[in-house]
Amino acid sequence: xxxxxxxxxxxxxxxxxxxxxxxxxxxxxxxxxxxxxxxxxxxxxxxxxxxxxxxxxxxxxxxxxxxxxxxxxxxxxxxxxxxxxxxxxxxxxxxxxxxxxxxxxxxxxxxxx
Numbered sequence: 349x350x351x352x353x354x355x356x357x358x359x360x361x362x363x364x365x366x367x368x369x370x371x372x373x374x375x376x377x378x379x380x381x382x383x384x385x386x387x388x389x390x391x392x393x394x395x396x397x398x399x400x401x402x403x404x405x406x407x408x409x410x411x412x413x414x415x416x417x418x419x420x421x422x423x424x425x426x427x428x429x430x431x432x433x434x435x436x437x438x439x440x441x442x443x444x445x446x447x448x449x450x451x452x453x454x455x456x457x458x459x460x461x
Contacts, residue, residue: 416441
């Protein structure tokens with residue numbers, strides 16, 4: 349019985365905390381919620397594009413380049429050991445690297461931004 353009482357008390361405290369710390373989000377005087385969201389998205393989309401173009405894509409490119417050259421090195425050493433060069437993994441990493449290097453040129457047109 350004490351466990352149920354503690355559980356109910358804890359749930360009430362959490363609910364009171366949520367109600368006191370939350371705020372009501374209101375749209376403009378007309379109540380147009382969709383318009384408020386679209387306006388916020390239009391303002392933020394430029395910043396999102398800048399961050400993705402200058403931070404996210406270069407980070408992905410760097411990671412893929414490191415993996416590509418590491419895999420190329422291991423494939424070369426496997427070639428020296430076994431006499432057969434395995435092209436699949438380096439080719440896939442190279443294709444992904446080319447895709448991410450060229451993505452900023454066309455990805456925003458595909459997304460409609």
